[in-house]
Amino acid sequence: MIQNPGFLLTILAFVAVIGPLVFVHEMGHYLVGRWCGVKADAFSIGFGPELAAWVDRRGTRWRIAAFPLGGYVKFKGDMNAASQTDPKWLELSAAERSESFPAKPLWQRAAIVAAGPAINFLFAILILAAFAVAYGESRTPAIAGQVQPGSAAAAAGIEAGDRIVSLNGREMGTFDDIRLYAQIRPGEPVAILVERDGAQFTRQGQIGAVEEKDGFGNSFRIGRLGIAPGDPVIEPVSLWRAPIVAIDRTGDIVRTMVETLGQIIGGGRSVKELGGPLKIAEVSGQAATLGVESFVFFMALISINLGFINLLPIPMLDGGHLLFYGLEAIQRRPVSPQVQEWAYRSGLALLLTVMMLVTFNDLSSFGLWERLSDLIG
Structure with a gap:
């Protein structure tokens, strides 16, 4: 445990x-x-009281501050850490203006x-x-290996062996696509384009909502269609193709962030789901215990x-x-x-x-x- x-x-x-x-x-x-060619006056990791600092030969002050919740680079011509332009930059000598940010x-x-x-x-x-x-790339087909009785998929008439072509018009290339799409949409209506025996048809359904707990006792509500994949397919990834796979995964993560943020702004999700530094600290410790x-x-x-x-x-x-x-x-x-x-x-x-x-x-x-x-x- x-x-x-x-x-x-x-x-x-x-x-x-x-x-x-x-x-x-x-x-x-x-x-x-x-x-x-811009001179940096200061490079700070963290905010607040200075714990340590030194100045390099270019005149940049490198500082480590007490609160590691951010940082900044203050370039010549900046008024503050937010990089607002200092009106006094125009009073600098020509040589200094040439290495300032606003110039x-x-x-x-x-x-x-x-x-x-x-x-x-x-x-x-x-x-x-x-x-x-x-570890390779998961390419498990978007096919229902099993359908859980009483689930959203069962209610929509999905059967084992059906291929999920799309959900609400979004193409499902792999089983991971189904999982990623459904998990952030608990309780939402969904149009499921299904392929069975070479024929395609659409089923209307509603993504199921389940309450789950992780190994640390944290509760969360996620969406489930109620289908399980068939035999997993993991393809090896070569060095040259690895960046492409990584960019695709990054794009999926960003798209999930955008969609989740849109749900919060639109009222589909509670603002209580937003976490801050304390939550990041908690999950950081949890991740560390997992290896x-x-x-x-x-x-x-x-x-x-x-x-x-x-x-x-x-x-x-x-x-x-x-x-x-x-x-x-x-x-x-x-x-x-x-x-x-x-x-x-x-x-x-x-x-x-x-x-x-x-x-x-x-x-x-x-x-x-x-x-x-x-x-x-």
């Missing part, structure tokens, strides 16, 4: 996940910035900003490619999450900067400082609100509010 991690292992595992991923993300910004062409600024999320995706793709070479492979795979998932979240078009995030650069490219001039200031303040308020919400959810999942209620009662 899987044992819950202790407090020390949870903290160490969390730092071991977040620290390297933040470093990788910020290193993407830093390396592309250097390639474009660079639009495409270089966009490349520097996009490099952070891009390297997070690349990091995850390298991990998933290594897993593909080591190195599970822990490394979890790092790949978090790296994809980090890249995806940073690309959201929210000011203060990389996606917000890229949005401004897109507007600048369209209107042939930068967005006005007043609009940028308003947007950054709104973005900060939104991020703080989300952080409060996910922290509340995290504490709720730990049973804190129930314990407080018991103490007060």
Whole structure:
């Protein structure tokens, strides 16, 4: 039976996940910035009080801070860690202006900003490619080997041996496609295109919803059609094909994130499902107890999450900067400082609100509010 991690292992595992991923993300910004000739004034892993720091020969201050929940690269010409332009950059000497971030062409600024999320995706793709070479690729056909009595598939008239061609119009190439599609849609109606004895027909049904618990006692609601695959098919993956498999898997993960986020925004899922740093810390410790492979795979998932979240078009995030650069490219001039200031303040308020919400959810999942209620009662 899987044992819950202790407090020390949870903290160490969390730092071991977040620290390297933040470093990788910020290193993407830093390396592309250097390639474009921009001087970095500071490179920080974490926020808050400085635990250690040193200055390299280029004048960049490398710092490790107390709270490893993020990081930043502050380039010359930046006013703060959010990369807002400092109006005083124009007062710099010509030589200093030439190595400042605001002086660079639009495409270089966009490349520097996009490099952070891009390297997070690349990091995850390298991990998933290594897993593909080591364990192969699941290519089990999208065929119902067994149909569970009383399940959603049985109610829709699915029989053993039927091939699931598509669900709600989305093609099902493998059995994994069926599982990924159904598990995030508990209780939703579904049109099932079935192939039986060479003929195709459509069945209307509803994806089943089941409550399950993992080895750590965490409950979650997932969707199930109620079919089991036939004999598993695992194909070996060559080195040259591994990146393609990894990119496909990354695309599936990102698509699931987008669809799940859309369900939350649209009200199809509860905002209580959003987790924050405390939940990541908990799951980091749990992954660590399952072994190195599970822990490394979890790092790949978090790296994809980090890249995806940073690309959201929210000011203060990389996606917000890229949005401004897109507007600048369209209107042939930068967005006005007043609009940028308003947007950054709104973005900060939104991020703080989300952080409060996910922290509340995290504490709720730990049973804190129930314990407080018991103490007060």
